[in-house]
Amino acid sequence: MNKHLKIVRVLSALFFFLCLSILFIDFYEFFVFKIKDFVLFFQFMPSVIHFKNSAVLLSSGFLLILIITFLFGRIYCSICCPIGILQDILLRLESFFKKRTFTYRPPFRIRYVFLIIALWALIFSNMLIYNLLDPFADFGKIMITLFRPVMIGINNALGSLLETHKIYLLFQTKYPTLNIASFLFALMYFFLLLIMTAGWGRLYCNTLCPVGSLLGLISRHALFKISLDKERCIQCKKCVQICKASCIDLLTQEADNSRCISCFNCLRVCPSHCIQYKMAPKNIHEAPFSLGKRFFIQSVLLNLASFLFFLKPGKSHAASLSAVKQSPVSPPGSRSLEHLTQNCISCHLCIGICPSNVLEPALFDYGINGIFQPKMNYNRSFCNYECFKCSLICPTGAIEKISKSEKLAVQMGKAYFYPEKCIVVTNKTDCGACAEICPTHAVRMVPFENGLMIPIVDDSYCIGCGACQYACPALPEKAILVNGNAIHETALIRKKIDQPVNYNARDDFPF
Amino acid sequence: MDRRHFLKSLIGYLLFYGSMFSFKSLRNLHSQEEDSSVNPYDVVAVKGGEPDQMFDAAIKILGGMKTFVKKNQTVVIKPNMGWDVSPEKAGNTNPLLVAQVIKHCFQAGAKEVSVFDNTCDHWQSTYRNSGIEKAAKEAGAHVVPANDKKYYRPVEIPGAKILKDALVHELILDSDVFINMPVLKHHGSARLTIAMKNLMGIVWDRHFWHRNDLHQCIADFCLFKKPDLNVIDAYRVLMRNGPRGGSESDVSTLKTLILSRDMVAGDAAAAKIFGAEPQDIPYIQIANEMGVGVMNLDNLNISRIKM
Numbered sequence: 001m002n003k004h005l006k007i008v009r010v011l012s013a014l015f016f017f018l019c020l021s022i023l024f025i026d027f028y029e030f031f032v033f034k035i036k037d038f039v040l041f042f043q044f045m046p047s048v049i050h051f052k053n054s055a056v057l058l059s060s061g062f063l064l065i066l067i068i069t070f071l072f073g074r075i076y077c078s079i080c081c082p083i084g085i086l087q088d089i090l091l092r093l094e095s096f097f098k099k100r101t102f103t104y105r106p107p108f109r110i111r112y113v114f115l116i117i118a119l120w121a122l123i124f125s126n127m128l129i130y131n132l133l134d135p136f137a138d139f140g141k142i143m144i145t146l147f148r149p150v151m152i153g154i155n156n157a158l159g160s161l162l163e164t165h166k167i168y169l170l171f172q173t174k175y176p177t178l179n180i181a182s183f184l185f186a187l188m189y190f191f192l193l194l195i196m197t198a199g200w201g202r203l204y205c206n207t208l209c210p211v212g213s214l215l216g217l218i219s220r221h222a223l224f225k226i227s228l229d230k231e232r233c234i235q236c237k238k239c240v241q242i243c244k245a246s247c248i249d250l251l252t253q254e255a256d257n258s259r260c261i262s263c264f265n266c267l268r269v270c271p272s273h274c275i276q277y278k279m280a281p282k283n284i285h286e287a288p289f290s291l292g293k294r295f296f297i298q299s300v301l302l303n304l305a306s307f308l309f310f311l312k313p314g315k316s317h318a319a320s321l322s323a324v325k326q327s328p329v330s331p332p333g334s335r336s337l338e339h340l341t342q343n344c345i346s347c348h349l350c351i352g353i354c355p356s357n358v359l360e361p362a363l364f365d366y367g368i369n370g371i372f373q374p375k376m377n378y379n380r381s382f383c384n385y386e387c388f389k390c391s392l393i394c395p396t397g398a399i400e401k402i403s404k405s406e407k408l409a410v411q412m413g414k415a416y417f418y419p420e421k422c423i424v425v426t427n428k429t430d431c432g433a434c435a436e437i438c439p440t441h442a443v444r445m446v447p448f449e450n451g452l453m454i455p456i457v458d459d460s461y462c463i464g465c466g467a468c469q470y471a472c473p474a475l476p477e478k479a480i481l482v483n484g485n486a487i488h489e490t491a492l493i494r495k496k497i498d499q500p501v502n503y504n505a506r507d508d509f510p511f
Numbered sequence: 512m513d514r515r516h517f518l519k520s521l522i523g524y525l526l527f528y529g530s531m532f533s534f535k536s537l538r539n540l541h542s543q544e545e546d547s548s549v550n551p552y553d554v555v556a557v558k559g560g561e562p563d564q565m566f567d568a569a570i571k572i573l574g575g576m577k578t579f580v581k582k583n584q585t586v587v588i589k590p591n592m593g594w595d596v597s598p599e600k601a602g603n604t605n606p607l608l609v610a611q612v613i614k615h616c617f618q619a620g621a622k623e624v625s626v627f628d629n630t631c632d633h634w635q636s637t638y639r640n641s642g643i644e645k646a647a648k649e650a651g652a653h654v655v656p657a658n659d660k661k662y663y664r665p666v667e668i669p670g671a672k673i674l675k676d677a678l679v680h681e682l683i684l685d686s687d688v689f690i691n692m693p694v695l696k697h698h699g700s701a702r703l704t705i706a707m708k709n710l711m712g713i714v715w716d717r718h719f720w721h722r723n724d725l726h727q728c729i730a731d732f733c734l735f736k737k738p739d740l741n742v743i744d745a746y747r748v749l750m751r752n753g754p755r756g757g758s759e760s761d762v763s764t765l766k767t768l769i770l771s772r773d774m775v776a777g778d779a780a781a782a783k784i785f786g787a788e789p790q791d792i793p794y795i796q797i798a799n800e801m802g803v804g805v806m807n808l809d810n811l812n813i814s815r816i817k818m
Contacts, residue, residue: 166623166653168653168654168656172656172659355633355635355636356633384632385632387636423722427723427724429723429725429726429727430700430701430724430725430793431700431721431722432699432700432721432725433700433717435699435700436700436753436754437632437755439755439757440757441752441755441757453699471631473718473719473721473722475722499760500760501750501761501763503763503765503786505763505765508815508817509556509558509783509784510783510784510786511556511780511808511813
């Protein structure tokens, strides 16, 4: 039985990895909405933040993961975590070129520093550390900014080829909006992962990853765990050399179960069958959890420092934003800039799913803590009137799920018209590009001088979709701009107020 | 040469020359038909039927679709399919009418019929929600994307005042027959959008038009290429809040269809159906002055059919 655990682990991991990849690169949306609930249920941090927003069954996946970890150890890190599986894949690819051997390494206590910061960050709803270190968020950034464009490039090239034979099967798809900073971050993160994996196996999971550190605390006391039979061990070191978490110490003949990521590789190589994955309710050999006096003092100081750090910007941050005149527009369903910035770990799922590519990673629009979180770029595109896919896909509830009728009325921002820049005023010719594209008729054309028509904005109907800003052809500056609402409002719906058109068509022809 | 060979060749010669005669007579017959059908009417207007019935009646007056589409030709149809709204809201050309035109093209022997528009809203949802994608595909046409700059090629527009060049969709340049299928509707800045305005959907950069005298650009672009046939849908007409619409309360069901080779004449007739005067629509006036077509309906031969 113990020998087959690895196979089960590998197959499950590949299945999850496939599902997770589909989630991020399925730009034809064949499967993404069918599998998203299942896949996102098992993602730890998204589930935690989602649960914090709305404690429902769908968002309780992390509880299940905690229970599983308590029973069976860090299976999550080997099977569900996309970055964990990615590292395993990289290691496997490396093994084709050269034989890798690992050695035992004492644990880095720095991981608890990250864990402490992460816990305070969660309490004070500051998402920066998750944004930078959470495995799901970073996997998302890698997929959306690095792999998705490659897939789209292949699709477009194939599509062009087919179109020359009059086969319109693959569409020319637009590339997601690349923010150079998020692109560089994803690239750097990927290389960091590559270097850490090549050098030290699963080091990332046992130092930087806050989820790994938390689950490690639990898996230390897991019901089922890896243990060595000291009588039968022949000190062949095969298990040590294959342990990518570097957690098997042959001196004490013990496995550090807080770092063991339950890959089960060691079970297969042990010639004397002394390594067992079994129920060990009380491991008498294991040293008690002790971090030492020095670390205790350090952690108290760190705790205090991070508490004070997060206490300050957590609350005042969004308030300072709303005071700015030209504020960013957050996606529909995000309720307010504060709600978005305090719940988004910037996994970029919404940026990938957005059909009009209006969503892009912010730079410092939401402040430093909101880096890479999604914002609307109305110079590039605009928000489709009836679309609310970002609200359906968001795993954390930063963009809350809304209905279609809510979407039609949610006011993300308001359009402001600057007549002095308008074509009608500067060129004295008709234009009306903003009014014709406005889905709610908040922008209308009214008579101006010399029989011309000029736009007028009634912002009670405006939903801030940005169509007018996108369509405005005025150069060098657009004459109509959308300013984001710090707190989303509800727009009036004109259709409900209109009287039916009254037109007496003649029975015969008017010519 | 034996007898069998002689007989064989005799039959062969007879067949060959016989067929020559028959072809010749056919060709004469055909050209006569064409002669008689050269502008029997400049404009055909139909009222009171369903979109497909009205088209059947109208195209018959012009000698059937074979007047416009010859065997094995490729046809491109450009409906107004710019807005992500359902057919009832009259923001786009009637899908039933588009399907009927496609069917007539195939009956006339068309090899291929393609349909596209450079949409204003997101192209895939617009194609879908307009109902045209489904109707056109069922009728056997290719529904072709126009969402990428790579589909467009630069052209020059001789005689244009402002819009001297443009990027035009490759299918317009490569197809044998071009059928323009606008819907008549209100337009906030152009006043009305009909046949000439519909051609904005075959170019890539529309910002230029808006920036540089919209009406002159609309008229200028008509010098580039005249559609072989304009089928103007006025079954459901968006009377206000155009061109996008979005509410059925803005729609009036006029059950009208206009066919014309001349975009200016078609637009003038459609404007009158809407209750406007052609000379009040600046681009119709400009196009008339530039000689694109004839705006004064009194000078034209109009067939009027009431169903």
